[in-house]
Every structure is written in structure tokens, then in C-alpha cells.
Amino acid sequence: xxxxxxxxxxxxxxxxxxxxxxxxxxxxxxxxxxxxxxxxxxxxxxxxxxxxxxxxxxxxxxxxxxxxxxxxxxxxxxxxxxxxxxxxxxxxxxxxxxxxxxxxxxxxxxxxxxxxxxxxxxxxxxxxxxxxxxxxxxxxxxxxxxxxxxxxxxxxxxxxxxxxxxxxxxxxxxxxxxxxxxxxxxxxxxxxxxxxxxxxxxxxxxxxxxxxxxxxxxxxxxxxxxxxxxxxxxxxxxxxx
Amino acid sequence: xxxxxxxxxxxxxxxxxxxxxxxxxxxxxxxxxxxxxxxxxxxxxxxxxxxxxxxxxxxxxxxxxxxxxxxxxxxxxxxxxxxxxxxxxxxxxxxxxxxxxxxxxxxxxxxxxxxxxxxxxxxxxxxxxxxxxxxxxxxxxxxxxxxxxxxxxxxxxxxxxxxxxxxxxxxxxxxxxxxxxxxxxxxxxxxxxxxxxxxxxxxxxxxxxxxxxxxxxxxxxxxxxxxxxxxxxxxxxxxxx
DNA sequence: CTATGATTCAAACGAACGTATGAATCATAT
DNA sequence: ATATGATTCATACGTTCGTTTGAATCATAG
Numbered sequence: 001x002x003x004x005x006x007x008x009x010x011x012x013x014x015x016x017x018x019x020x021x022x023x024x025x026x027x028x029x030x031x032x033x034x035x036x037x038x039x040x041x042x043x044x045x046x047x048x049x050x051x052x053x054x055x056x057x058x059x060x061x062x063x064x065x066x067x068x069x070x071x072x073x074x075x076x077x078x079x080x081x082x083x084x085x086x087x088x089x090x091x092x093x094x095x096x097x098x099x100x101x102x103x104x105x106x107x108x109x110x111x112x113x114x115x116x117x118x119x120x121x122x123x124x125x126x127x128x129x130x131x132x133x134x135x136x137x138x139x140x141x142x143x144x145x146x147x148x149x150x151x152x153x154x155x156x157x158x159x160x161x162x163x164x165x166x167x168x169x170x171x172x173x174x175x176x177x178x179x180x181x182x183x184x185x186x187x188x189x190x191x192x193x194x195x196x197x198x199x200x201x202x203x204x205x206x207x208x209x210x211x212x213x214x215x216x217x218x219x220x221x222x223x224x225x226x227x228x229x230x231x232x233x234x235x236x237x238x239x240x241x
Numbered sequence: 242x243x244x245x246x247x248x249x250x251x252x253x254x255x256x257x258x259x260x261x262x263x264x265x266x267x268x269x270x271x272x273x274x275x276x277x278x279x280x281x282x283x284x285x286x287x288x289x290x291x292x293x294x295x296x297x298x299x300x301x302x303x304x305x306x307x308x309x310x311x312x313x314x315x316x317x318x319x320x321x322x323x324x325x326x327x328x329x330x331x332x333x334x335x336x337x338x339x340x341x342x343x344x345x346x347x348x349x350x351x352x353x354x355x356x357x358x359x360x361x362x363x364x365x366x367x368x369x370x371x372x373x374x375x376x377x378x379x380x381x382x383x384x385x386x387x388x389x390x391x392x393x394x395x396x397x398x399x400x401x402x403x404x405x406x407x408x409x410x411x412x413x414x415x416x417x418x419x420x421x422x423x424x425x426x427x428x429x430x431x432x433x434x435x436x437x438x439x440x441x442x443x444x445x446x447x448x449x450x451x452x453x454x455x456x457x458x459x460x461x462x463x464x465x466x467x468x469x470x471x472x473x474x475x476x477x478x479x480x481x482x
Numbered sequence: 483c484t485a486t487g488a489t490t491c492a493a494a495c496g497a498a499c500g501t502a503t504g505a506a507t508c509a510t511a512t
Numbered sequence: 513a514t515a516t517g518a519t520t521c522a523t524a525c526g527t528t529c530g531t532t533t534g535a536a537t538c539a540t541a542g
Contacts, residue, residue, distance in 0.1 A: 017519080035276030036375060039500060049521050054501060056519090128372045131425045134277060167453070174457045177422025178415040184372045211467035212408070216415045223460020226452035258489080280530060290491050295531060297489095483542100490537065499528070507520070512513100 018056050020046040025067050026118060030125035034064055034134050065140050067125075071111070071118045072141075076148045079107050083151055094158040101217050104152050105179050109213065112183070112206050120183075127184030130176065160221075167225060175217045182213050259297050261287040267308050267359060271366035275305055275375050306381050308366075312352070312359045313382075317389045320348050324392055335399040342458050345393050346420050350454065353424070353447050361424075368425030371417065401462075408466060416458045423454050 024046035028037040039060060043050045057063040082103040086095050112120045129137055149172075156168050265287035269278040280301060284291045298304040323344040327336055353361045370378055390413075397409050 033274070033276060033373065033375065035274060038498075040498085049519095050500095050523095051502080051521070052519085060500065131369045131372050131421065132274065134274065170450075170453050171457055173422055174419040174454065177418040177420070177425075178461070179418070180372065180422065181414055181418025184418075208467075208469055209411075211469055212411050213415065215464045215467040216412055216461040219464020220419070220457040220461035223456045226456040228449055228452055279528075281528085290489095291530095292491070292532080293489085301530065486539100486541080488537105488539080491535085493533085493535105495530105495532070497529080497531105500526100502525075503523085505521085505523105507518105509518080510516085512515080 017046075017048050017052055020048060021053055021056065021063070022067055022070060025063055026125060027121055029064065029067060030121050030128065033128070034132065034137065061136055064137060068129075068141065068144065071122045071126075072144050074117060075108065075111060076144070079104060079148050080151065082107060083155060087155070094161075095155055097156065097159050097221055098214070098218055100152060100155045100159060101175070101214065101221065104148075105175065105217060106210060106214065108179065109183065109206065109210050123183040127180040127182075130180050163225065171221050174220060178216060178220070179213060182209060258287075258289050258293055261289060262294055262297065262304070263308055263311060266304055267366060268362055270305065270308060271362050271369065274369070275373065275378065302377055305378060309370075309382065309385065312363045312367075313385050315358060316349065316352060317385070320345060320389050321392065323348060324396060328396070335402070336396055338397065338400050338462055339455070339459055341393060341396045341400060342416070342455065342462065345389075346416065346458060347451060347455065349420065350424065350447060350451050364424040368421040368423075371421050404466065412462050415461060419457060419461070420454060423450060 021042060025037070025042050028041055028045060031037075032041075039053055040050060042063075043052055046052075053060065053063055057066055083100075086099050086103060108123070108126075111117050112123050118125075129141065132138065153169065153172060156172065157165055160168060262283060266278070266283050269282055269286060272278075273282075280294055281291060283304075284293055287293075294301065294304055298307055324341075327340050327344060349364070349367075352358050353364045359366075370382065373379065394410065394413060397413065398406055401409060
């Protein structure tokens with residue numbers, strides 16, 4: 001079925017083809033979504049034959065999965081490695097929330113500067129895909145992520161023993177959303193209209209986005225616990241200053 | 242072109258058809274996305290003829306826009322109304338951040354309990370659409386939102402005079418992301434795996450989600466300002482506790 | 483009761499979709 | 513040099529897509 005990998009410096013042709021397809025698919029999926037991108041666009045952009053995708057990957061779905069696997073394998077290994085390292089250096093003590101958040105979200109954002117790991121394009125694709133409707137994509141991502149999420153959740157539980165676990169999971173979820181938007185398009189809603197009057201900082205200034213996002217995430221993660229209204233019926237908004 | 246609206250109690254047939262189409266489209270766009278939903282699915286689910294969409298709305302794109310307009314018109318008017326009301330009652334003083342955040346995001350989340358305004362289905366659709374790739378959707382939403390966003394941004398500028406405007410806009414953006422995830426599926430990444438051991442609180446418990454989200458958003462909004470690394474080159478992670 | 487315009491309906495349009503096929507072309511090992 | 517298997521290629525398949533058409537059906541006004 002699949003091509004056998006030979007040794008030697010050969011294999012330039014098909015490796016090139018595979019990579020070109022993956023690059024084009026990454027770019028187009030990011031720009032137009034999975035359903036909005038056709039095989040003919042992908043192969044056209046990549047400069048390869050239409051049949052090449054099915055030959056090398058089997059199907060469009062399998063291509064999409066490979067687009068993610070190519071990047072996520074490294075990302076999740078790096079996240080695990082950082083957690084291992086931090087926990088090894090903490091002498092059995094719980095980690096600081098800022099360390100954990102940086103390990104998970106900081107590692108992600110720092111990918112944006114690494115063009116050979118997909119850079120901003122992949123980050124945007126990922127940000128948009130987490131809310132994508134396509135069932136098989138979310139299922140695939142959930143499986144790819146599961147063990148990493150479990151370990152980071154566990155680390156947060158230990159770091160914040162006084163915060164109910166359900167609360168931590170929700171806030172992890174909120175942090176994912178904030179990060180997703182931070183990278184998904186950054187002009188998602190053109191909130192951006194007229195902001196950068198003074199400064200010339202936009203998406204590409206990752207060195208400014210990262211501290212900004214980190215402050216926000218940590219502020220949210222460590223916010224006072226919510227007060228649930230005791231009464232049922234219509235819920236009260238939290239008016240506490 | 243368009244059907245003329247007569248007086249009287251008639252018009253039951255086409256009004257029904259229009260609403261049935263909008264309801265089905267809202268549900269299906271939420272579940273499978275714009276590109277992933279076909280006209281035949283929509284009309285089939287709605288129990289109307291295939292041609293009905295083009296007759297009543299003109300095109301699939303126009304249908305999508307109407308799906309949003311039907312809900313957003315009310316939402317944005319309500320948001321404006323709340324801001325007017327709060328500013329009228331503040332005696333010229335800046336509003337509290339919690340008031341502003343509740344006006345914008347609280348009003349949105351409270352829609353989920355209002356089934357006749359789309360309820361959770363529309364909220365999820367909206368949450369997922371903000372990151373959707375389809376150009377025309379984002380353009381449309383940006384236009385529909387623009388004036389509301391401007392007013393809320395201005396209110397935040399006034400409420401937080403010591404925070405740089407660019408910082409506020411970024412944090413607004415982050416808040417949008419967190420909220421989007423809070424409503425988009427809530428199992429976006431199955432972060433949820435095993436959390437609710439103790440409590441039975443899930444998406445449907447809006448009365449618990451709202452205070453939770455509000456705490457997080459306000460914590461993020463009022464977090465300490467980020468420290469930008471002075472040096473250029475590779476950026477340092479914010480390691481400050 | 484009949485005329486009129488709005489709405490519904492079955493059917494079809496051409497275009498684009500993902501995938502499959504079998505022959506041509508290439509690189510390598512013998 | 514030739515055989516072999518991997519890869520590329522042009523082409524076609526069957527489906528499904530959004531949209532259009534013209535006749536049938538409905539509700540109302542005169």
C-alpha cells in the first residue's frame with residue numbers, strides 16, 4: 001500500500017510532493033476551512049497532480065489529520081518535556097500556575113516564530129479548528145490532545161488545591177478560548193478597527209502578544225471564585241465590583 | 242421580487258415556511274458549519290421544498306445572513322439599551338468594568354435561556370462562527386457588530402483610564418475568545434473528560450456558567466499589565482509569578 | 483365565481499466535488 | 513542494460529452541490 005522508505009539521499013521527489021501538499025493544505029485549510037477547501041485547490045497550489053493526495057495520504061480526511069499530526073506531535077512532546085522538567089526541578093512541590101500556563105500556552109505561542117514548525121499559519125489553523133463543526137476533526141484532536149490535557153489539568157489541580165476541580169477545568173476551557181482567538185485571526189471580529197494608533201503592534205509581534213496573553217490568562221485563572229446565586233429562577237449577574 | 246406583506250391574519254403559510262427554514266438552518270449550521278450544510282438538508286429538515294430557500298431568501302449566503310440578523314438585531318439593541326441605561330444612571334462617572342462586561346457578555350449568555358431568541362443553539366452557532374473561515378460571514382458579522390463594539394470599547398477606555406488602549410482592545414479580544422468557547426460546544430476539546438465528578442453542572446446550567454465566566458473575564462481584564470522584555474531577538478516567557 | 487398574485491412543487495441545469503483507474507515516467511538494484 | 517517498483521499523470525466516474533424553471537396550487541380581492 002504505502003510507499004516503502006528507502007535509505008540514501010533519494011526519495012526527493014515524493015518527499016517533496018508530500019511536504020508541498022501538506023504546506024498547501026495547511027495554508028488553505030487555515031484560510032477557507034476544511035469543507036471550503038477542495039482537493040483541486042490544494043493540488044493546484046502545491047503544483048502536483050490531483051491524484052497525488054489520494055496516493056500519498058489516502059483521502060482528504062487523512063490529509064487533514066496528517067496536517068495536524070505533523071505539528072502536534074512536536075508540540076505535545078515539547079509540552080510534556082517542559083512539564084517533566086519543571087516538575088523535576090520543583091523538589092516535589094506543586095508548580096506555580098504561571099509555570100503551568102506558560103508550559104501549555106506559551107509553548108504553543110512560541111511555535112509561531114518557528115516557521116519550520118508551521119509558524120503563524122498552523123497556529124491560526126489550530127485556533128480555528130478547535131471550534132470547527134466537522135466531527136472527525138474534533139474527535140481526532142481530542143484523542144491527540146487527551147494525555148497532554150490530563151497531565152496539565154492534574155498539575156493545575158495540585159497547584160491550586162483550594163480551587164474546586166470543576167472550576168479549574170472551566171477556566172482551562174476559557175483559557176483555551178482566549179488563546180484560540182489570540183492566534184486564530186486576531187482580526188476575528190475586526191475589534192481591531194482603530195486601535196494601534198500609537199504603537200505598531202499587530203499579530204506578527206509575537207514577543208508582545210505572548211506577555212499580553214499570559215497576563216490575561218493568569219488573571220482569569222486566579223480570579224476570585226464566582227458567587228453562585230442561591231435562588232433558582234432567573235439568574236443574577238455577578239455585580240460584584 | 243420579494244413577497245408583499247398583506248394585512249390580516251393570513252400569510253400563515255409563507256411565514257411558517259420562512260421561520261421553519263431559519264430554524265432548521267440555525268440548527269444545521271451550528272452542527273455542521275456553513276459549508277458542511279447543504280440546501281437539501283436544510284429544506285429536508287424544515288419540511289419544505291428545495292426551492293423555498295431561494296424563493297424566500299435568494300441564496301444560501303443570504304439565508305445565513307438572515308439567520309444571524311434575526312438574533313443579532315435584538316441582541317445588539319439590548320446591549321445598546323443596557324449601556325444607555327447604565328450610563329444614564331452613573332451621573333457622568335465612568336462605569337465599573339463589571340457593569341460593562343456584564344452588559345456585553347452577560348446579555349449574550351442570558352440569551353441562552355431564551356428559547357424564542359435562539360437559545361443555546363444560536364449561541365453555539367455564533368461562538369463557532371466568529372472563527373469561521375468563510376470570508377463573507379466574518380465581513381457581515383463585523384459590520385453588524387461594529388457600532389456596538391465601538392461603544393463598549395469606548396466605555397472600557399473610560400472605565401480604565403490608566404490602561405493603554407491597545408491593551409484594552411487585546412483583552413476585549415481575549416474575552417471574546419473565552420466567551421466563544423464557553424458557549425461554542427463546551428466540549429470543544431473534551432477538556433471535559435472526567436471533571437464533573439462531584440457536581441452535575443454542564444452547559445445547560447447557564448446560571449452557573451455565567452458567574453463562572455464573569456469571574457474569569459474580569460480577572461483577565463483587570464490583571465496586572467504585562468512586562469515586555471526590553472531586548473529583541475528571541476522573546477522571554479513571562480516567568481513572573 | 484373568477485381573476486390575480488403569492489407560494490409551492492417536481493424536475494432539471496451545469497458545475498464542482500472526492501475518488502479511482504490504468505498507462506506513462508522515473509529512480510534504483512541487479 | 514534491464515527489470516522492478518514507486519510515483520506521476522491525464523482522464524473519467526458517480527455524486528452532490530446551489531440554483532433555476534415553469535407549471536400546479538393556494539389565498540385573497542373584486
